[in-house]
Amino acid sequence: MISAATVPAPEQAIKEPAIEEPGAASWARALLWIGAPLCLVGLVVDHLGAQWHGGRFAGLIVLSLLALAAAGALRRVLGWRLASGLALAWLLAVVFYAGVVPALATMLFASGALALGSLLQREAPPALRIACGLILVAGALGWLLPLPVHYGAAYAGLCLGLAAWQWRALAASWHATATQLRAAIDAAPRAAALAVLVLGLASTGCWIPTMQADDVVYHLRLPWQLLAQHHYPLDPALHIWALAPWAGDVLQAVPQLIAGAEARGSVNALWLVLTATAVWRIASLLGGTARTAWFAVALYGSLPLTAGLAGSMQSETPTAALLAWLVVLILEPAPRTPRVRIGAVLVGAVLVGGLLALKLSSAVFAVLMLPWALWRHRRVPAPLTLAGACAIVLAIGGSSYAYAAGIARNPFLPLFNAWFRSPYFDPVNFDDARWHAGFDVALPWNLTFHTDRYLEGFAGGGGFVFVALAGAWVLAFLHRRTAAMALATTALIVAPLIPMQYLRYTFPATVLLLPLLSVTAFRIDPRRAAWLLAGVCVLNLAFQANGFWLLRVGQVKMSIMEAGRDEPAFRARVPERNLIAAIRGTDHGNVLALDAERPYVAELGVRGRSISYYDRSLQRAAQSAEAQADGSAWVDLLHRAGITDVLLRPATTTSAQRAALARLHATRCQVEGDVEWWHVPATKAAR
Structure with missing residues (x-):
């Protein structure tokens, strides 16, 4: 800057003549x-x-x-x-x-x-x-x-x-x-x-x-x-x-x-x-x-x-x-x-x-x-x-x-x-x-x-x-x-x-x-x-x-009120970012955004995975995994992708996904807004 x-x-x-024409026609x-x-x-x-x-x-x-x-x-x-x-x-x-x-x-x-x-x-x-x-x-x-x-x-x-x-x-x-x-x-x-x-x-x-x-x-x-x-x-x-x-x-x-x-x-x-x-x-x-x-x-x-x-x-x-x-x-x-x-x-x-x-x-x-x-x-x-x-x-x-x-x-x-x-x-x-x-x-x-x-x-x-x-x-x-x-x-x-x-x-x-x-x-x-x-x-x-929607929702005012602190803004708008900051301090493996509409894991680099169109292989695998209601296909998917942590929204989590987390003995670590971070200890990381 x-x-x-x-x-x-x-x-x-100053040197070039101006092209203003005070006598321009009325039309x-x-x-x-x-x-x-x-x-x-x-x-x-x-x-x-x-x-x-x-x-x-x-x-x-x-x-x-x-x-x-x-x-x-x-x-x-x-x-x-x-x-x-x-x-x-x-x-x-x-x-x-x-x-x-x-x-x-x-x-x-x-x-x-x-x-x-x-x-x-x-x-x-x-x-x-x-x-x-x-x-x-x-x-x-x-x-x-x-x-x-x-x-x-x-x-x-x-x-x-x-x-x-x-x-x-x-x-x-x-x-x-x-x-x-x-x-x-x-x-x-x-x-x-x-x-x-x-x-x-x-x-x-x-x-x-x-x-x-x-x-x-x-x-x-x-x-x-x-x-x-x-x-x-x-x-x-x-x-x-x-x-x-x-x-x-x-x-x-x-x-x-x-x-x-x-x-x-x-x-x-x-x-x-x-x-x-x-x-x-x-x-x-x-x-x-x-x-x-x-x-x-x-x-x-x-x-x-x-x-x-x-x-x-x-x-x-x-x-x-x-x-x-x-x-x-x-x-x-x-x-x-x-x-x-x-x-x-x-x-x-x-x-x-x-x-x-x-x-x-x-x-x-x-x-x-x-x-x-x-x-x-x-x-x-x-x-x-x-x-x-x-x-x-x-x-x-x-x-x-x-x-x-x-x-x-x-x-x-x-x-x-x-x-x-x-x-x-x-x-x-x-x-x-x-x-x-x-x-x-x-x-x-x-x-x-x-x-x-x-x-x-x-x-x-x-x-x-x-x-x-x-x-x-x-x-x-x-x-x-x-x-x-x-x-x-x-x-x-x-x-x-x-x-x-x-x-x-x-x-x-x-x-x-x-x-x-x-x-x-x-x-x-x-x-x-x-x-x-x-x-x-x-x-x-x-x-x-x-x-820009962030200007419309008053984000500038919020930044002023919070003296430039990012965490309150993330908590209100993109809670995944606060959760990722916490995950970054661990030695865990890959992180999966389980909501296809919120694949907000870019800052994790190759550790960030999603089931959206951005990650074509996992998108297809997720669609197939939903066919098995007991969650076993989801368990295999998480193991193959080296997923040790999951970001989810309870409102959009499917029954098959819940079953998979239960089979893996996943534990909820932190909640930010409507987004939860679950750790999957049974999965081996593929780094």
Whole structure:
């Protein structure tokens, strides 16, 4: 995690002529503002008031007032700008609630990444060098996962060594960045304060412990496995997603190994800052002023999914950062010298490789931007440079696909298995039937006002940008300087919605849309655009809780009341995590989640087993075992799987399962909420 000091220099906005046009035609101003009444109609007609969570919005107001009070005190005592005081307040809050040691580990990791990225291209902005350094680490470690070399002390030493080696360059980078940040704030102090305030409210998602469903059934598996056994077994028989692209989880694992505790909150805070920095720079490269750029950052922070994804380990958070910096590279003027030109190509290759390493669909984003990049720079790299760039992409992003192809005969397991027919999954193409609400011209409206059809959320949980700023979106196509990016960004938003109408997949592309909309709004109506954009930010924040269930149930408030302690939250939401913490202190064998609907054992690594679809062999065995009511088949299953401990819910435990536990003389060890931990002493562990 790093401070807001990584916001880029304002010189792009100061030196380049602004493209605001006070004389814009009245029809253009009318089109710009048409989204405001449309939003009002949608709020009324679709009854969004019934799904509005006023308590969460009130909580955001209270947090805003507290942050403003702290920043105001710093302003009076030290003479700081309000935005600088707000940045410090939010930074300290993340450090406290995400954990001091994990935050320090993340800062060390970021420093090492900056040093590593500086070797690639020293002229690049520090935030871009950090992003590249992170991806270089993820790419290298992806190939090394099966080897028992993953120790926190080794990673800490490596980061310290890199930082010490490049300490002069790092010190110069931080000093220059701090100077540039002050200049950026001074250029538009009120807009900067709004942006930092809103981004800080989004960072409250980093305060909550890791409890999102995909995290506790999958994403936690790799970091905790490395922490426990220092290597990652490549076995899709134990977990069907074991060989899926893993860069996001690898980057979560490194600071966790250094700290000895989960670092998701501080890592996600780092990604928030890196993305906001890129959004600021995109707006300035499009000709916007510092004020325009800060409003683009505010729009990013206000999106409900920005805060929601900050509370999870989903790959869309880092994807947004890498994609935004890739756009920066495309928008930057073509380098004049061959050395810098080659460096820019290699940086782009690292970012594309990172997108491939995060998720296949993220790599598709990069492919869709390729025509724009070629058109923008009017040149194709030399064959040797191009071959080197492709090799870098594959070296960074190819590890999971190569291992999956070699082990499971499907590089995308469990996707596309109707074609590859890997024995580890059914011969069908993996799909989620929940997200096929239909692709049509009404989709932007439905994504906004019927979000629950397209996301595990509530109405308004996707934000109101698609409708409220629809006029700015259209107008962006009509200006020479923004038309190409408007076309590319629209293609990126539309592409993932064609096969599956799932809103989360569009989040990274939506982030790219925001600086475009901010620049266009100020170009058309520079005197009043701030009111429109600020109104959209407030409306987005009002429905922030609708984008993520943990925000809606008041988890941020609970984290505050519990002073950052995770155990009470786990007891209330995911009691399995408290039970697993107790089991981890024993020398027992494997642990079985006996409820197929709650396979929340990812943090146990290979010791965590379930009878859900994630563990195909046990799922089939469990279905067969239910045919014998005396529990004897279940006894055999538990013995074969080396199960010594069981997590169950009495309400869903079958009679056959109860009979098996009785035959094995299992004893109940602990109860958390509606989940019980039973120990099976008669079973021999298979470790």
